[in-house]
Amino acid sequence: MSSTTIAPSRTAWSMRAWAIYLGWIVITLDGSALNLALPAIVRDLRTSADGISWVVDAYTLPLASLLLLGGSLGDRLGAERLFRIGAIGFAASSIACALSETFGLLIGFRVAQGVFAALLLPMVLALAGKGFEDPKQRSRVVNLMTLFGGAGMAVGPLLGGLLADTTGWRAVFWLTAPIAITAAIFVGAGGPGRIRSYRARFDLAGQLTGTAGLLAVVAGLIEAGRSTDVALITTLLVIGAAMLTSFVLIERRSRAPMMPLGVFRNKEFTGSAIGGFAFQFGAYGLQFFLALYIQAAWGVSALTGGLLLISFAIGTILASALINPYLLPRGGRLMIVAGSAAAACGTLLLLAATTPERWWILVTAEFVIGAGTAIYSTALNKTASTSLGGESAGLASGIYNTSRQVGQAVGIAVLGALATIEDTRFGFIAAVLLILCCTAAIAATRVRN
Structure with missing residues (x-):
């Protein structure tokens, strides 16, 4: 494994910090602003009330189950590169959601949003942690992430409700796209955090069992919150537990584990x-x-x-x-x-x-x-x-x-x-x-x- 670090200029430091803040805001805004627009989506796309949960869950499932994979890929490909891929992909998926004319298309693009969010979110925190050698700078960046996240939570519901009632629910998706694109531009400006790690092998068995286990567990938990189908919930949770147990056993024996248990x-x-x-x-x-x-x-x-x-x-x-x-x-x-x-x-x-x-x-x-x-x-x-x-x-x-x-x-x-x-x-x-x-x-x- 090897790594390289490039020293930052003050301007690049500032742009990299803003990339982190904007990436954090994008994830926060997507959830908080969209919640109040959900009824309008159901009415406009003529789907049942159950469709509300699908709009949320289609995003949550890939996000929760692929975060571990996203973090591992970041250490292999480089945090900046994966941040940029995640941010641009998230922006493109947001635009596609805004342009969706059918409920099925919207759900499909929400899945894509969740996938790219799973690439972006770990890299936001990874860059905040390893992109600033000065502990005071690092502490300031991490604290401001919390502040901007709180601002997103505060503004999101009001902005989402206002846009849904005036311009329409599609504007909520248009809202996050330019923010994500700006974050992708800023993170590529050079400066701190340009550390790339290379792992000799790819832990395919670990990736598959870990992702499948998390997917089943999260799906079971989501169903537990909205369904009375005990058989389905139990099946999902049992499958998830079995896959995660296999994942742990694989990681213990792997020469290049995705998640070293140590x-x-x-x-x-x-x-x-x-x-x-x-x-x-x-x-x-x-x-x-x-x-x-x-x-x-x-x-x-x-x-x-x-x-x-x-x-x-x-x-x-x-x-x-x-x-x-x-x-x-x-x-x-x-x-x-x-x-x-x-x-x-x-x-x-x-x-x-x-x-x-x-x-x-x-x-x-x-x-x-x-x-x-x-x-x-x-x-x-x-x-x-x-x-x-x-x-x-x-x-x-x-x-x-x-x-x-x-x-x-x-x-x-x-x-x-x-x-x-x-x-x-x-x-x-x-x-x-x-x-x-x-x-x-x-x-x-x-x-x-």
């Missing part, structure tokens, strides 16, 4: 992967749960619900801008403890938001949870991208983001089920307890740097 001896990296799972389960699973709960239990509209939950993103933005610059030099452990403690306090505060008249408690709790999430997730992102070293940054990012996406799928399946039970108060309390377990798991991770 990486999990690194306690900080393993802690960040566990924390990433708990992060997505808790933080994003909670947003999904609350969006359903307040509409069902409080009887509010979708737009009102979105406005009530926007304080989560505002808390994320403010904590990233005002608190994280102070905490980052003091180490990841402090950020993990402080962030998880704040998120836990906000989650407990939710228990007082029992009626629509106490909406202000919900807004306050969401703000505190968002701030706590911004603090601990920045530490997790930084640790995941740096703990295995530059040559394995793509692999590290692929494993970490896979853990996050699977955590989100599990969270949506479990918390979504709790949001639809008849005893809404019991479901609410059970969801809060699960979220508290997630914050405890994050606090217990071995993250230090």
